[in-house]
Amino acid sequence: MASRRQFFKDALAATAAVSLAAADGSGSAREKEKPALFQFSLPRVMGTRLEFLAVGTPDAIVRPVWDAFYAELMELDAMLNRFNGYGEVARLNAAPSQEDVPVSEPLAALLRLAFSYRERTGGLFDVAGGKPVTLSADNRLTLGGATLDFGGFAKGYALRLWRDRLRAAGIGCAFTDFGGSSILATGHHPYGDCWKVGVTNPYGGGPVDEWSLRDTSLSTSGNAPSYHGHIVHPRTGLPAEGRRLVSVCAPDPLDAEVLSTALMLAAPSEENALASAFPEAVFRRYSL
Amino acid sequence: MKEEHVDLGLRRFIKQLGYAAGGAAFLAGTAPWLTSCTPEKLEELGREKARLALIGTGGRGQYHIHNLREIPHAELVALCDIYPKNLDDAHALCPTARTCSDYRELLDAPDIDGVIIATPLGSHAQITLDALAAGKHVFCEKAMALKMEECKAVYDAYAAQDKALYYCMQRMYDEKYIQAMKMIHDGAIGEIVGMRCHWFRNADWRRPVPSPDLERLINWRLYREHSGGLMTELGSHQLEVCNWALGRTPVEISGMGDIVYWKDGREVYDSVAVTYRYAGGVKIVYESLISNKFNGMEEQILGKEGTMDLARGVYYLEEDNLLSGMRRLYDQVRDGIFASIPTAGPSWRPEVKGQYVPHPVIAGPTSINNGESMVASDHDGSLEILSAFCQSCITGEKAKDVVEEAYSSTLLCLLGNQACEEGRSLVFPEAYKIPYMKF
Structure with a gap:
C-alpha cells in the first residue's frame, strides 16, 4: 500500500x-x-x-x-x-475469473447500486456490459468472464x-x-x-441549447469527433452511432449520469419506461 | 483576371482592418509593411504604372511574370538573363519586353522604375547594390544574400537612400499569416514558449542540364558559391515568421548539417537540424531534409494556451472551450454578470495530439502550401508582395520593416549554416546587429 x-x-x-x-x-x-x-x-x-x-x-x-x-x-x-493496474476493478478485469471472488465492501455497495440502475433502465445501463454478473449476499462476485466498466x-x-x-x-x-x-x-x-449552461456542439459551431439549472444536475452523453462509439449497447454490443447528444437534468447527479447513457441507447419504445422509472428527470436530444 | 481578386483580397482585408476597432493600431503593430499598400493609397495611383525589369528569368522569374500580368499597375518593359533558353522562354511570355544578358544595361535606362531580381542567391547582393546605386527600386527574391557581410552592406546601402527595397518574404503578405499573427499578438495562444518549424521534401533539387558546363549555373542551389542550401532556400521564410511572432531575434544558434542521401557531388546539406535560442530560453527547433516528405512543411508557434499552425492557417487550444467556460463563469461572477457559460457536452478527455480540434484562422477556404513545389505556391502572398512593390515604384514609399525582417532571417540562416559547419554553438555577432532587432 x-x-x-x-x-x-x-x-x-x-x-x-x-x-x-x-x-x-x-x-x-x-x-x-x-x-x-x-x-x-x-x-x-x-x-x-x-x-x-x-x-x-x-x-x-x-x-x-x-x-x-x-x-x-x-x-x-x-x-x-x-487502467491503473492496481485498483480493485483493474485487478478484477485483468483476471476475470469464472469462479466467484470476494470483493471489498465499498465495491460491493457500488455494484449493488449499479445493478439497481440496471433494473431501473431495463438493462440499458449495465456496468457488466450485459453479462450475467452476480453478487452474493456475502460480497462474492461472479464475473463469468465479464469485465466491469x-x-x-x-x-x-x-x-x-x-x-x-x-x-x-x-x-x-x-x-x-x-x-x-x-x-x-x-x-x-x-x-x-439559476445557473445558465450552454450545451456545446463538439463538432464545432455555437451552443446548441441552454439549460437553466437550480439545485439540480445536468449530464450530457454523446459522440464527439475525437471520441466516438464509446457508448455500447449492453444487449447488442453495438455502439451508439450518429452525431447526436442527450442531456438529462435530474436532482440526483447519478440519475442524470446513468440516464444520459441509457437514452443514447434507448429505442423510442423504451423511452416511456425510462421516463416512468425516473419521474424527476427531464431530457433533451440533440442531432448535430 | 480572376487572380486580381487575390490581390484585392489582401487589400480588402486591410480595408476591413481599417474599419475594425484598433485596426490601424494593428497594422502599425503587427504588419506595419501593409501601411504602404492600403486600398486608399492604391486608388491614388490612378492609371500610373510601375515600369519594371526582370533580372533572372528562370522558374521563379517566370512565375513573377505571370503574377505581373495580374497587377494592373505593373508594366514589364525589360528582361535580362545570362542563360539564353530561360530568356527566350520568358520573352515568349512577355513579347513586348526588350531583352539583354547584362543587367547593368538596364540600370541607366530612364524608362525603368524598378527591377525584380530572381537570380541565384550568390548574385543577389551585387545586383541589389548596383540597382539601388542607380536609383532603381528593387524587389529581390529571398534570401537577402549569401554572406553576412553582403547582407550588412545591402542593409546599410538601403538605409542610406530613399528607394524601396523588397525581399520576397511572401508570408508577410499572406492573409492567413497576418491574421494568425494578430491573434498571437492579441494573446490567443498565450505566452509563446517554443517554436517548431520544418520543411521536408523528397526530391533531389536537381534540374536537367543540357551541357555539363551549365551544371553549376542551372543547379546553383547545390553549390556553395551560389547557395546556402536548405537554410536560405527554405528556412529563411520560416525563421522570419518565428521572429515575427515573438518580435525578437534569437541570441544563440547551434546545429548539425549533413549530406545524408543525395551524395551526387552537391556541396550543400540535404539534412539540417538547427536550434535557435532567444533570450529567456524560447527556442526554434528547425529541421529540413529532402529525402522524406512525410512531415511536409509546418510552422508551429507553441503558446502556453494553444498552438498556432501557421502553414495550415489553424490553431489549437490547450484547454479549448471547457476550461474557458469555467473561467468565463469565474469572471462573470467576479464582475457581477449573469450569463450562460458554454460547457455542457460529451465528457472532456485529456488531450493527445490527435484529439485537438483545429480552429481556422480565417473563415472560408484557405490556400495551403504543401511545401512541395520548388518554384511557388498559389495564393501564398507572392502576388500581394509583388503588387505592393509595384505600388512603391510609383509612390516611392518604402515598405516598413520588410528589409529588416529579411535581413534578420537571412542572418539566422547563414549563422545556422555556420554553426553546422563549425560544429559549435554561435552567439549572434555584435557586428551584424541592426537597430531594428530586439533580443
Whole structure:
C-alpha cells in the first residue's frame, strides 16, 4: 500500500487544488461587498477534469469540505479505474475469473447500486456490459468472464457524494463542472435565479441549447469527433452511432449520469419506461 | 483576371482592418509593411504604372511574370538573363519586353522604375547594390544574400537612400499569416514558449542540364558559391515568421548539417537540424531534409494556451472551450454578470495530439502550401508582395520593416549554416546587429 499512498501523494502534488481566491484586503467598500470566490480545479481525475466554483462561502469553510471530498474522490477513482493496474476493478478485469471472488465492501455497495440502475433502465445501463454478473449476499462476485466498466456511473456517483457534502456544510451557492459532461448546480448564480449552461456542439459551431439549472444536475452523453462509439449497447454490443447528444437534468447527479447513457441507447419504445422509472428527470436530444 | 481578386483580397482585408476597432493600431503593430499598400493609397495611383525589369528569368522569374500580368499597375518593359533558353522562354511570355544578358544595361535606362531580381542567391547582393546605386527600386527574391557581410552592406546601402527595397518574404503578405499573427499578438495562444518549424521534401533539387558546363549555373542551389542550401532556400521564410511572432531575434544558434542521401557531388546539406535560442530560453527547433516528405512543411508557434499552425492557417487550444467556460463563469461572477457559460457536452478527455480540434484562422477556404513545389505556391502572398512593390515604384514609399525582417532571417540562416559547419554553438555577432532587432 505504500506505493499507492505515494501515488496519491504524487497525484496530490501534481494536481494541487488551485485556489484563485481573492481575499480582497485593499479594495473599495463596494468591492468588499462582492461575494468571496473560490475556484478549485483538478486537471486529471476519472479521465477528465473537475472544476468547482463556490460563491459567498469563506475559504475556511469550503476548503476542509473540498479536502475531504478530494480524498474520497481519489479513493473512488483508484478503485474504479480500469487502467491503473492496481485498483480493485483493474485487478478484477485483468483476471476475470469464472469462479466467484470476494470483493471489498465499498465495491460491493457500488455494484449493488449499479445493478439497481440496471433494473431501473431495463438493462440499458449495465456496468457488466450485459453479462450475467452476480453478487452474493456475502460480497462474492461472479464475473463469468465479464469485465466491469463504471464509465457513465463514476462521475455521477462522485457528484452525488459531493452534493451531499456541500449540503451538509451549508454551502448553498456553487457550480461544479466534471468534464463538461456532468454538472452540479448548487443554488443559483449570485446575480441570477439559476445557473445558465450552454450545451456545446463538439463538432464545432455555437451552443446548441441552454439549460437553466437550480439545485439540480445536468449530464450530457454523446459522440464527439475525437471520441466516438464509446457508448455500447449492453444487449447488442453495438455502439451508439450518429452525431447526436442527450442531456438529462435530474436532482440526483447519478440519475442524470446513468440516464444520459441509457437514452443514447434507448429505442423510442423504451423511452416511456425510462421516463416512468425516473419521474424527476427531464431530457433533451440533440442531432448535430 | 480572376487572380486580381487575390490581390484585392489582401487589400480588402486591410480595408476591413481599417474599419475594425484598433485596426490601424494593428497594422502599425503587427504588419506595419501593409501601411504602404492600403486600398486608399492604391486608388491614388490612378492609371500610373510601375515600369519594371526582370533580372533572372528562370522558374521563379517566370512565375513573377505571370503574377505581373495580374497587377494592373505593373508594366514589364525589360528582361535580362545570362542563360539564353530561360530568356527566350520568358520573352515568349512577355513579347513586348526588350531583352539583354547584362543587367547593368538596364540600370541607366530612364524608362525603368524598378527591377525584380530572381537570380541565384550568390548574385543577389551585387545586383541589389548596383540597382539601388542607380536609383532603381528593387524587389529581390529571398534570401537577402549569401554572406553576412553582403547582407550588412545591402542593409546599410538601403538605409542610406530613399528607394524601396523588397525581399520576397511572401508570408508577410499572406492573409492567413497576418491574421494568425494578430491573434498571437492579441494573446490567443498565450505566452509563446517554443517554436517548431520544418520543411521536408523528397526530391533531389536537381534540374536537367543540357551541357555539363551549365551544371553549376542551372543547379546553383547545390553549390556553395551560389547557395546556402536548405537554410536560405527554405528556412529563411520560416525563421522570419518565428521572429515575427515573438518580435525578437534569437541570441544563440547551434546545429548539425549533413549530406545524408543525395551524395551526387552537391556541396550543400540535404539534412539540417538547427536550434535557435532567444533570450529567456524560447527556442526554434528547425529541421529540413529532402529525402522524406512525410512531415511536409509546418510552422508551429507553441503558446502556453494553444498552438498556432501557421502553414495550415489553424490553431489549437490547450484547454479549448471547457476550461474557458469555467473561467468565463469565474469572471462573470467576479464582475457581477449573469450569463450562460458554454460547457455542457460529451465528457472532456485529456488531450493527445490527435484529439485537438483545429480552429481556422480565417473563415472560408484557405490556400495551403504543401511545401512541395520548388518554384511557388498559389495564393501564398507572392502576388500581394509583388503588387505592393509595384505600388512603391510609383509612390516611392518604402515598405516598413520588410528589409529588416529579411535581413534578420537571412542572418539566422547563414549563422545556422555556420554553426553546422563549425560544429559549435554561435552567439549572434555584435557586428551584424541592426537597430531594428530586439533580443
